[in-house]
Amino acid sequence: MEETSREAVATAVQRVAGMLQRSDQLDKVEQYRRREARKKASVEARLKAAIQSQLDGVRTGLTQLHSALLDVKDIQSSLADVSKDWRQSINTIENLKDVKDAVVQHSQLASAVENLKNIFSVPEIVADTQQLIEQAELLQAHRKLMELECSRDDLMYEQYRMDSKNTKLFPTRLRPQVQGLSDELAKQLWMVLQRAMVTVRRDPTMLVSVVRIIEREEKIDRRMVDRKKQTGFIPPGRPKQWKDKMFKVLEGTVSTRIESTQAVTREADKMWLVRLLEITRKYVQDDLIVVKNLMVQCFPPHYNTYNRFFLLYHNAVSTRVTELASEDLEANEIVSLLTWVLNTYKSEEMMGHPELSSECDVHQLEPLLPQAVVDELLSKYVKTFTSNITGWLRKALETDKKDWQKETEPEADQDGYYQTTLPAIVFQMFEQNLQVAAQIDSDFREQVLKLCLKQMNSFLVRYREEAVTYKDEHLRDRQLPQCYVQYMIAIINNCQTFRESINSLKRKYSQLSEPTESDAAIERTLSEVAKEGCQFLLDEVFLDLEHHLNELLTKKWLSGSHAVDTICVTVEDYFNDFNKIKKPFNQEMTSEALRRVVVEYIKAVMQKRITFRNADERKEGAERMIKEADQFKFLFRKLAAGEDTDQLCGAIAAIAEVFKLTDPTLLFLEVSTLVSKYPDIREEHIQALLAVRGDASREMRQMIIGTLSENKVSFSGPTQPIFRDITVPTITMTTMTTMTSMATAKLLK
Numbered sequence: 001m002e003e004t005s006r007e008a009v010a011t012a013v014q015r016v017a018g019m020l021q022r023s024d025q026l027d028k029v030e031q032y033r034r035r036e037a038r039k040k041a042s043v044e045a046r047l048k049a050a051i052q053s054q055l056d057g058v059r060t061g062l063t064q065l066h067s068a069l070l071d072v073k074d075i076q077s078s079l080a081d082v083s084k085d086w087r088q089s090i091n092t093i094e095n096l097k098d099v100k101d102a103v104v105q106h107s108q109l110a111s112a113v114e115n116l117k118n119i120f121s122v123p124e125i126v127a128d129t130q131q132l133i134e135q136a137e138l139l140q141a142h143r144k145l146m147e148l149e150c151s152r153d154d155l156m157y158e159q160y161r162m163d164s165k166n167t168k169l170f171p172t173r174l175r176p177q178v179q180g181l182s183d184e185l186a187k188q189l190w191m192v193l194q195r196a197m198v199t200v201r202r203d204p205t206m207l208v209s210v211v212r213i214i215e216r217e218e219k220i221d222r223r224m225v226d227r228k229k230q231t232g233f234i235p236p237g238r239p240k241q242w243k244d245k246m247f248k249v250l251e252g253t254v255s256t257r258i259e260s261t262q263a264v265t266r267e268a269d270k271m272w273l274v275r276l277l278e279i280t281r282k283y284v285q286d287d288l289i290v291v292k293n294l295m296v297q298c299f300p301p302h303y304n305t306y307n308r309f310f311l312l313y314h315n316a317v318s319t320r321v322t323e324l325a326s327e328d329l330e331a332n333e334i335v336s337l338l339t340w341v342l343n344t345y346k347s348e349e350m351m352g353h354p355e356l357s358s359e360c361d362v363h364q365l366e367p368l369l370p371q372a373v374v375d376e377l378l379s380k381y382v383k384t385f386t387s388n389i390t391g392w393l394r395k396a397l398e399t400d401k402k403d404w405q406k407e408t409e410p411e412a413d414q415d416g417y418y419q420t421t422l423p424a425i426v427f428q429m430f431e432q433n434l435q436v437a438a439q440i441d442s443d444f445r446e447q448v449l450k451l452c453l454k455q456m457n458s459f460l461v462r463y464r465e466e467a468v469t470y471k472d473e474h475l476r477d478r479q480l481p482q483c484y485v486q487y488m489i490a491i492i493n494n495c496q497t498f499r500e501s502i503n504s505l506k507r508k509y510s511q512l513s514e515p516t517e518s519d520a521a522i523e524r525t526l527s528e529v530a531k532e533g534c535q536f537l538l539d540e541v542f543l544d545l546e547h548h549l550n551e552l553l554t555k556k557w558l559s560g561s562h563a564v565d566t567i568c569v570t571v572e573d574y575f576n577d578f579n580k581i582k583k584p585f586n587q588e589m590t591s592e593a594l595r596r597v598v599v600e601y602i603k604a605v606m607q608k609r610i611t612f613r614n615a616d617e618r619k620e621g622a623e624r625m626i627k628e629a630d631q632f633k634f635l636f637r638k639l640a641a642g643e644d645t646d647q648l649c650g651a652i653a654a655i656a657e658v659f660k661l662t663d664p665t666l667l668f669l670e671v672s673t674l675v676s677k678y679p680d681i682r683e684e685h686i687q688a689l690l691a692v693r694g695d696a697s698r699e700m701r702q703m704i705i706g707t708l709s710e711n712k713v714s715f716s717g718p719t720q721p722i723f724r725d726i727t728v729p730t731i732t733m734t735t736m737t738t739m740t741s742m743a744t745a746k747l748l749k
Contacts, residue, residue, distance in 0.1 A: 125144055125147070125148055126148070126177045126178075126181060128144060129141050129144040129145055129148070129181050130181065130184070132144065133181070133184055133185055133188055136188070136206070138185065138188060138189070138192075138206075138209050138210065138213060139209050139212065139213065141181075141185060142185060142213045142216065145178070145181050145182060145185060146216070146220075148177075148178045148181070149178055149182070149235070152178050152235070153224075153235040156233075156235060156236075157231075157233055157235075160231075160233045179236070179237060182237065182240075185213075186240075186242065186245075189210050189213060189214070189242070189246070190245070190249045192206055192207060192210045193207075193210060193246060193249045193250055193253065194249060194252075194253050194256075195253075196250065196253060196295065197253075197257070197287055197290060197295075200290065200294045200295045200298060201290065201294065204294065204297070204298055207295070207298045208298050210246075211298060211299055211300070213242075214242045214243055214246050215243075215300070217240050217242045217243075218242070218243050220238075220240075221238060221239035221240060221241065222239075224238045224239065225238075225239060247308070250308075250309075250312065251312055251315075251316075254287075254309070254312045254313055254316045255316045255319065257283060257287065257316070258280060258283070258284075258313070258316040258317055258319075258320050259320060261276055261279040261280045261283060261320075262276050273324070273329070273333045273336050273337060274336050276324075277336065277337070277340045277344075280317065280320070281340075281344065281349065281350050284313050284317060284350060284351070285349075285350055285351075285353055285356070287309075287313065288306075288309065288310065288313060288356050289353075289355055289356070291305065291306055291309045291310075292306050292355065292356070292359060295309070306359050306360070307359070307360055310356075310359070310360045314351070314365055314366075314368075317345070317368060318366070318368045318369070321337065321340075321341055321368050321369060322368075322369060322373065324337055325337065325369060325373050325376075325377055329377075329380075330384070331381050331384040331385050331388060332436070334377050334378075334380060334381040334384070335381060335436045335437070335439070335440065337377070338374065338377055338378070338381075338440050339436075339439040339440055341368045341369055341374075342374070342440055342441065343439060343440070345368055346362050346363070346365070351365070378440075378444060378447075382447070382448075382451060385433065385448070385451065386451060386455070389429065389433070389451075389452070389455050390455065390458075392429050393426065393429075393455065393459045393462075394462075396422055396425045396426055396429075397422070397459070397462060397463060397466060399422075399425075400420050400421070400422040401466060401470070403420055403421075403487070404470055404481065404487045405481045406481070406483060406487075407481070407482050407483065408483065409483050409486045410483070410486055410487055410489075410490040412580065416580060417493050417580050417581070417582050418486055418487075418489045418490040418493055418580045418581075419490050419493050419494060419497060420487070420490045420491075420494060422494055423494050423497040423498050423501055426456075426459070426498075426501075427501040427505065430452045430456075430505060431505070433448060433452070434448055434449060434452065434505065434508075434509045437449075438509065442511070445509055446509075446510060446511070446512070449505065449506070449509050449510050450516070450518065452505070453502070453516070453518040453519070453522065454518050456498075456502065456518075456522055457518055457521045457522050457525060460498070460522060460525040460526060460529065461525060463491075463529060464525060464528060464529045464532065467488075467491050467529060467532065467533060467536075468532070470484075470487075470488070470491075471488070471536045471539075474540075478540075478543070484540070485537060485540060485574070485577055486577065486580070488533055488536055488537055488540075489533075489537070489577065489578065489580050489581050491529070491533050492529075492530050492533040492534060492537075492581055492582075492585050493580075493581060493582045493585075495526045495527075495529050495530040495533075495585075496530070496582045496583075496585065498522075498526055499523070499526055502519075502522060530585050531588075533585075534581075534585055534588065534589040534592065535592075537574075537578065537589065538589065538592060538593055538596060540574075541570070541571060541574045541593065542596065542600070544570055544574075545567050545570055545571075545600075548563040548564075548566045548567050548570075549563070549567070549600045549601075549604065550604075551563040552564070552600075552601055552604035552609075553604040553605050553607075553609045553610050553621075553692070554609045554610055555610055557610075557624075558610060558617065558620065558621055558624070564628040564631055564632075565631075567597065568631055568632070568635045571593060571597070571635065571639075572635060572638075572639070575590070575593075575639050578590075587640065590636065590639045590640060591644055593636075593639075594632070594636040594644070594645060594648055594649075595644075595648055595720075595722070597632060597636075598632065598648045598649060598651060598652060598722060599722060599725055599726060601628075601632075601652055602651060602652065602655065602722065602723070602726055603726050605655060605688070605689065605692060606685060606688045606689075606726055606727075606728045606729075607728075607729055608688055608691055608692050608729070610692065611691065611692055611694045612659065612692065612693060612694040612695075613694060614694075615662055615695075617694075618659045618660060618662075618693060618694070618695075619660055619662075621656075621659055622656040622657070622659040622660030623656070623660070625652055625653070625655065625656035625659070626652075626653050626656045628652065629649045629650070629652035629653045629656070630649070632649050632652070633645055633646065633649040636649075644720055647720055648720065648722065650677070651677075651678055651722050654673070654674045654677055654678070655674065655689060657670055657673075657674075658670050658671060658674060658689055658693065659689075659692070659693055664695060664696065664700065667690075667693075667696065667700070667704065668703075668704050668707060671686060671689075671690075671704055671708070672708065675708060678722055678723060680721040680722065680723045680724045681723040682723060683705055683709075684728040685723050685726065685728060686701075686704065686705055686708070687701060687705070687728070688728045690704070
């Protein structure tokens with residue numbers, strides 16, 4: 001303490017020294033001295049008090065330790081005496097069995113006396129409890145019930161201890177009435193839990209009371225089970241297991257909630273399943289939000305309430321959709337169900353909602369439907385879809401066929417090309433079903449696309465057959481239908497529309513880049529339908545030209561027929577309609593029309609309808625042929641037949657040059673030129689040409705043909721086969737006699 005005082009004094013001296021460095025501060029020395037003296041006295045007083053307190057504590061502790069030591073010695077001595085007395089009284093205790101039994105009986109009687117009040121007041125307590133239950137005062141009712149059960153259990157326990165079989169002593173009035181109240185209270189609890197979603201909004205305290213009662217019963221159950229382990233006795237009705245029953249009731253409530261979503265049937269509303277699924281989605285989402293925000297607060301944390309309800313709703317929905325899947329669903333209903341199950345259910349629209357998924361991982365849930373059930377539904381949908389789409393396509397084709405009989409022209413697209421509504425109808429059906437399939441998953445979308453293409457191929461085969469039938473019916477009466485040409489053009493154009501629509505669907509709904517067998521078959525069938533349609537139209541043209549084509553290379557033609565003029569006018573008139581054919585069919589058709597005109601013209605030559613009698617006729621006929629070849633060339637250039645126009649029309653001019661030649665000795669050279677330009681010309685063609693020329697003897701014809709056979713003529717560039725499709729009529733005996741007579745007459749002249 002002296003050292004502390006010295007330190008305080010030194011500190012004070014230093015502080016005073018620092019303050020007295022100026023002369024104006026000397027007057028305050030006495031003031032500073034008194035202040036420091038007070039501080040020193042205060043410090044010394046505190047130090048003395050602290051030391052005195054420590055000393056007092058030590059003194060008290062020593063006193064208590066000394067007292068405890070004396071007590072321990074006394075206890076040790078007493079225990080020794082007790083042990084000595086106990087050893088001496090063992091035999092005495094064994095002789096007190098009767099006293100022990102008397103004590104037990106006294107205890108039982110005391111318990112009975114203690115509960116006499118409750119036993120005699122049972123009717124009153126039961127009535128009060130019943131009234132409280134009816135008034136929904138569940139906590140108070142349960143409190144009274146616990147009192148009754150406690151009295152009953154104590155009496156029964158005492159009876160159990162006596163090991164008595166005399167049931168007359170048992171309180172028979174108490175037991176059934178208590179059990180009845182317990183059952184009645186349980187009914188009220190289950191009713192509240194069944195309406196938990198409504199109760200938690202209107203009166204959450206009621207739900208809290210129910211949970212508290214169940215928790216009380218759980219504690220009593222545990223106590224009674226422990227008591228049974230010790231004594232072997234457990235009251236009747238225990239354990240009640242109300243907690244387990246509560247979860248079963250909640251499970252049933254959730255199941256009932258989900259099952260009650262079906263408001264309409266298929267007979268009343270075709271969209272019944274969509275409405276049912278939407279109501280289910282709304283109920284589940286709203287209920288789980290209520291559970292998260294309100295109901296969780298009414299249950300103890302260890303109940304894990306939200307997760308439990310999350311799984312309850314999941315299981316209930318799974319059970320419900322499994323029941324729906326087992327029903328006889330239509331194709332659109334199957335798609336609606338699978339789309340909802342596979343996509344909507346775990347999306348943000350339902351279980352994946354941000355407010356719900358924050359507590360539970362939706363991806364950890366088991367699938368609503370087993371994969372086998374999903375596969376079965378998909379298989380059923382494919383089967384139904386196949387049947388439906390076959391019917392749809394058949395109806396669409398029948399409707400289109402009816403349009404073919406109309407007296408008005410078909411509609412035209414924005415480019416002026418004729419078309420019918422068939423492609424739009426067909427691909428609208430495909431598009432709708434592919435959009436639906438895409439909602440399920442990409443693999444199923446690919447499967448439906450393949451099915452659509454397969455059905456498309458079968459449909460196009462029927463389409464081709466109907467087009468042929470349409471043509472055949474028209475040929476029976478060419479006046480009907482009035483717009484045959486226009487609708488045949490529309491059929492051809494539809495092929496191009498089908499091709500474009502198929503490619504569009506594949507780009508939009510398929511990830512496969514390699515062509516399939518269906519693609520090749522569809523392309524082949526479309527090409528055949530379009531090609532045959534063009535052929536039918538050309539047949540129609542040439543039916544009108546038949547009479548005029550028969551006039552070619554006849555005496556009438558030589559004398560000044562207008563057959564070619566009529567042919568050109570007729571072809572041009574038809575091609576005014578053929579301009580409504582889409583590319584590339586229109587260009588192909590124009591080229592084919594030119595080829596057929598030239599072939600028919602050359603056929604007229606090969607049929608030897610005329611034999612020139614002299615050089616003047618040959619010259620006149622040749623010049624006429626050259627002129628008509630130029631007419632054809634001009635016409636088809638106008639119709640944009642392509643670069644083959646000169647080559648094809650040149651065949652007529654080349655034949656005309658053979659006829660025009662005046663010097664027979666040069667005939668071989670002219671024929672050689674013709675053969676070099678058109679290498680598909682055959683021996684019978686040359687024979688026919690020389691026969692029409694009229695001045696070539698048999699020996700000359702044989703010499704020309706023989707020389708051509710021996711000496712292969714070199715071909716002058718690429719050529720289009722023309723003569724390949726031209727046959728020469730067989731020469732009859734009458735024709736041979738006539739030709740011989742004409743040749744003899746010429747020789748005589």
